[in-house]
Amino acid sequence: MDEARISRRGLSPRLWLAGGWLLIALLAAIFAPLIAPQDPLAQDLMLERLPPFWLDGAEPGYWLGTDSLGRDLLSRLIFGGRIAFIVAFAAATSACLIGSALGLIAGYFGGWADRIISRIVDVWMAFPPVLFAILLVAVLGTGLSSVIIAIAVIDWTRFCRVIRAEAMSQARMDYVESARIAGYGRIGIMLREVLPNVLPSVVALLSLEMGIAVIVEAILSFVNLSISTDDPTWGGIIAEGRLSIHQAWWVLVFPLITLILTVLSFSQFGEGLKARFDPVLR
Amino acid sequence: MFVTLFGVAIVVFVVIRVAPGDPIAMMLPPGASDDDIARLRALYGLDKSIVQQFFIWLGGMLHGDFGTSISLRQDVLGLVFNRLPATLELATVALLVAIAMGAAAAILGARSRGTAVEAGIDIASGATLSIPDFLWGLVLILLFGVLVPVFDISGRVSPQLDLPFVTQFYLAESMLRLRFDLTWDLIKHMLMPAVALALPLAAIIAQLLKQSLKEVLDLDYVVLARVKGFSETQVILREVLKNAALPTLTLVGVQFTFLIGGTVIVERLFSYEGLGNMAIDAVINRDLPLIQGIVLVFALLFVLINLAVDMMYALLNPRLRHG
Amino acid sequence: MSPCLEIRRLSAVLPDGQRVLRSISLNVQPGEVRALVGESGAGKTMIGKAVLGVLPKSVRIVEGEMLIEGEDLGRLDAKARRALIGARTALIPQDPLTALNPSRRIGPQTTDRLVRILGWSGERADKRIRQLLDEVHIRDPERVLRSYPHELSGGMRQRVLIAAAFAAEPRLIVADEPTTALDVTVQKQILRLIAELQRDHGTAILFVTHDLGVVAKISQKVSVLYAGKVVEEAETADLFAAPQHPYTRALIAATPRYTDPYASLKPVDETVLAGLTAEIAAADKAWRPSHD
Numbered sequence: 001m002d003e004a005r006i007s008r009r010g011l012s013p014r015l016w017l018a019g020g021w022l023l024i025a026l027l028a029a030i031f032a033p034l035i036a037p038q039d040p041l042a043q044d045l046m047l048e049r050l051p052p053f054w055l056d057g058a059e060p061g062y063w064l065g066t067d068s069l070g071r072d073l074l075s076r077l078i079f080g081g082r083i084a085f086i087v088a089f090a091a092a093t094s095a096c097l098i099g100s101a102l103g104l105i106a107g108y109f110g111g112w113a114d115r116i117i118s119r120i121v122d123v124w125m126a127f128p129p130v131l132f133a134i135l136l137v138a139v140l141g142t143g144l145s146s147v148i149i150a151i152a153v154i155d156w157t158r159f160c161r162v163i164r165a166e167a168m169s170q171a172r173m174d175y176v177e178s179a180r181i182a183g184y185g186r187i188g189i190m191l192r193e194v195l196p197n198v199l200p201s202v203v204a205l206l207s208l209e210m211g212i213a214v215i216v217e218a219i220l221s222f223v224n225l226s227i228s229t230d231d232p233t234w235g236g237i238i239a240e241g242r243l244s245i246h247q248a249w250w251v252l253v254f255p256l257i258t259l260i261l262t263v264l265s266f267s268q269f270g271e272g273l274k275a276r277f278d279p280v281l282r
Numbered sequence: 283m284f285v286t287l288f289g290v291a292i293v294v295f296v297v298i299r300v301a302p303g304d305p306i307a308m309m310l311p312p313g314a315s316d317d318d319i320a321r322l323r324a325l326y327g328l329d330k331s332i333v334q335q336f337f338i339w340l341g342g343m344l345h346g347d348f349g350t351s352i353s354l355r356q357d358v359l360g361l362v363f364n365r366l367p368a369t370l371e372l373a374t375v376a377l378l379v380a381i382a383m384g385a386a387a388a389i390l391g392a393r394s395r396g397t398a399v400e401a402g403i404d405i406a407s408g409a410t411l412s413i414p415d416f417l418w419g420l421v422l423i424l425l426f427g428v429l430v431p432v433f434d435i436s437g438r439v440s441p442q443l444d445l446p447f448v449t450q451f452y453l454a455e456s457m458l459r460l461r462f463d464l465t466w467d468l469i470k471h472m473l474m475p476a477v478a479l480a481l482p483l484a485a486i487i488a489q490l491l492k493q494s495l496k497e498v499l500d501l502d503y504v505v506l507a508r509v510k511g512f513s514e515t516q517v518i519l520r521e522v523l524k525n526a527a528l529p530t531l532t533l534v535g536v537q538f539t540f541l542i543g544g545t546v547i548v549e550r551l552f553s554y555e556g557l558g559n560m561a562i563d564a565v566i567n568r569d570l571p572l573i574q575g576i577v578l579v580f581a582l583l584f585v586l587i588n589l590a591v592d593m594m595y596a597l598l599n600p601r602l603r604h605g
Numbered sequence: 606m607s608p609c610l611e612i613r614r615l616s617a618v619l620p621d622g623q624r625v626l627r628s629i630s631l632n633v634q635p636g637e638v639r640a641l642v643g644e645s646g647a648g649k650t651m652i653g654k655a656v657l658g659v660l661p662k663s664v665r666i667v668e669g670e671m672l673i674e675g676e677d678l679g680r681l682d683a684k685a686r687r688a689l690i691g692a693r694t695a696l697i698p699q700d701p702l703t704a705l706n707p708s709r710r711i712g713p714q715t716t717d718r719l720v721r722i723l724g725w726s727g728e729r730a731d732k733r734i735r736q737l738l739d740e741v742h743i744r745d746p747e748r749v750l751r752s753y754p755h756e757l758s759g760g761m762r763q764r765v766l767i768a769a770a771f772a773a774e775p776r777l778i779v780a781d782e783p784t785t786a787l788d789v790t791v792q793k794q795i796l797r798l799i800a801e802l803q804r805d806h807g808t809a810i811l812f813v814t815h816d817l818g819v820v821a822k823i824s825q826k827v828s829v830l831y832a833g834k835v836v837e838e839a840e841t842a843d844l845f846a847a848p849q850h851p852y853t854r855a856l857i858a859a860t861p862r863y864t865d866p867y868a869s870l871k872p873v874d875e876t877v878l879a880g881l882t883a884e885i886a887a888a889d890k891a892w893r894p895s896h897d
Binding site for chain 3: 395396500501502503505506507508509510511512513520521524525598599
């Protein structure tokens with residue numbers, strides 16, 4: 001009990017820091033056209049590879065410097081955040097819905113439904129996820145919706161496994177039995193008794209999944225398979241930075257920091273929420 | 283196990299046949315006649331029905347015929363076997379690095395349980411775990427490729443070196459031939475991608491192993507060992523580690539498959555000439571037979587690893603062995 | 606000749622400041638069995654663990670000395686203390702089911718101290734453990750030494766642990782309720798075995814138990830514990846013949862007698878306990894650790 005109290009006290013600042021960064025990044029993405037100091041697509045060969053503001057040779061208005069085509073890095077990062085957040089929310093929510101539904105069905109009804117769904121999960125787990133994502137996007141064609149579909153199609157198993165296990169243990173509990181004796185229908189019991197108990201894990205997983213979606217999107221745009229090459233994406237900027245790493249390190253460093261902060265925040269935010277809402281931990 | 287592999291084959295096949303891009307059209311110069319197209323389609327078996335194509339392809343694979351790569355115009359199995367050793371060596375080195383780092387952190391944490399050292403290990407492993415291998419790779423490129431350039435961040439081996447190897451297992455062969463100069467060069471190329479792959483797994487091992495170490499450390503036979511006069515480190519190494527390792531082992535097996543999955547992008551990041559790097563090229567070139575072959579080899583690898591973990595579990599647990 | 610074990614004014618506290626041992630003093634002379642008797646939670650196991658240096662991390666010793674054959678454990682550094690405890694003492698644990706490492710064979714587990722701490726040759730250690738297995742009436746030492754713990758019964762495992770404890774000829778053995786976890790029929794055999802080996806080897810034993818029947822059978826001296834405090838200390842025969850402290854009398858009255866098992870048993874008298882608790886609370890109020 002002591003330990004739980006200590007860790008909960010330690011969690012709160014984590015929750016605030018993570019939530020704070022996500023909020024700033026999200027607001028910047030939403031109001032990108034108002035905030036971004038430059039046009040993210042404007043190329044100017046006179047301004048190529050400008051360093052960030054504290055170094056010699058920096059130009060005012062180009063705070064984090066420019067890439068090899070003279071595009072403003074900060075503006076590209078802000079606009080890249082739009083795609084990152086759209087993918088994060090859409091893909092994670094879809095994966096969550098598919099996975100939760102299948103997991104509930106498998107865990108609660110058991111029998112052949114469970115056997116089939118578990119078998120499909122086994123097959124899915126035998127794919128290297130990154131390769132699977134690249135393959136799907138290649139097949140579906142590049143574009144925002146392809147990226148979202150690919151992530152949802154691959155990562156639903158994460159939700160399915162957790163919820164299946166939880167629903168299974170809940171289905172054996174006495175209170176589910178008594179609810180059944182009291183005459184409630186199966187679906188009703190499932191939603192009323194099982195869902196609230198799995199909610200904390202699902203929320204934590206959802207937040208974690210958003211971070212994963214951001215990474216997968218970055219990886220896809222890193223190998224030039226995400227959306228059209230003109231639109232700024234974090235992965236695209238990283239790919240550019242990896243090439244010019246010896247001439248302009250900042251083109252790699254700033255998107256990398258942005259990505260790390262965002263991914264860390266999503267996972268810590270999820271953990272924090274789980275600790276706050278989990279009835280057992282509380 | 284076979285059902286899983288069969289399922290993988292079906293999924294790969296279905297996914298690829300939905301592909302809107304026509305690989306034949308991409309292979310031919312613009313203005314090729316319909317006749318040429320039809321001939322090529324027949325050559326690659328693309329003119330038959332989907333189900334027929336699937337069973338022809340499956341039957342061929344059971345005979346070791348994985349088809350011909352469209353972009354490289356070579357036997358797929360040969361290409362895959364040519365690249366697989368590089369990936370296996372990278373994954374193995376990464377696994378060893380992960381176990382070494384994770385176990386060291388776990389033992390240190392368990393030894394100093396209840397102190398600031400343990401709290402520090404908890405925070406560090408939590409943060410390490412949240413950052414995926416792709417980002418670790420980039421961080422390592424910046425730190426050890428640019429800031430302090432002590433390791434190579436591109437390729438598998440220095441291109442100017444003369445390689446006397448007959449197999450593709452360069453690392454193993456260089457050690458067998460006692461050419462440690464080559465071993466060192468290979469390690470210098472391999473270490474950064476391996477560490478990038480290893481860090482998240484090391485964090486998981488550190489967390490889980492520390493937890494089970496702490497549980498075992500309070501058991502009676504451990505107390506007895508302390509009374510016998512063994513030091514805390516001796517106690518952990520001799521009495522505790524083996525029993526505490528069992529729960530970790532199962533998880534490491536699953537995580538190792540994730541690590542191998544990670545080689546795809548990490549190899550790309552470090553221009554390491556392995557299977558994953560070739561897979562991305564194959565996807566970009568819409569090289570269907572090559573993609574199929576590579577994905578199936580990865581799936582086979584995953585299934586085999588899980589089998590190996592089950593067997594190791596039985597081997598380490600005397601109760602299962604005799605029961 | 607200095608006593609085999611001497612404890613002087615030993616006090617220990619939990620992190621919240623609660624005292625679990627209250628100025629314990631006792632000694633065990635060479636070759637003698639001293640029983641430590643008390644109800645669960647009286648701190649008797651804690652004393653054994655303190656002597657062997659395996660207290661839980663939460664329990665902190667705040668005053669007192671422990672001497673093994675005249676050597677003050679508090680004056681030794683951790684390494685020397687470990688070496689001294691390893692060479693001169695041994696533990697017969699409470700639960701033979703958990704006191705053996707499930708993944709190691711009996712052979713190496715029972716000889717590792719002889720070889721690795723005392724520096725014996727493997728051959729000598731092997732010979733020695735076979736001799737001891739014979740003394741604890743194990744007929745097929747070959748099979749037992751090659752077994753894993755789960756292949757042996759509980760009584761068998763306790764015999765193995767007893768053999769291992771006596772193998773290095775320790776001067777002092779701490780026996781921590783060694784029969785509690787066993788079946789009643791096996792309990793008697795094990796008790797007789799410990800008494801037999803103790804007599805043959807002349808080893809001093811600090812025998813921790815909650816069972817006055819066991820105390821009567823095995824010990825020459827006895828210390829009665831209540832709430833981490835020694836309330837009475839006496840020769841075993843005297844204690845049963847003329848218990849001095851009301852708590853001891855109540856404890857004896859609450860113990861079934863072999864000669865008259867149906868005699869009415871009295872639970873320990875509430876007023877006795879209330880008196881004791883008040884006495885201890887008053888002592889706690891006045892108590893200050895002598896150092897620290």
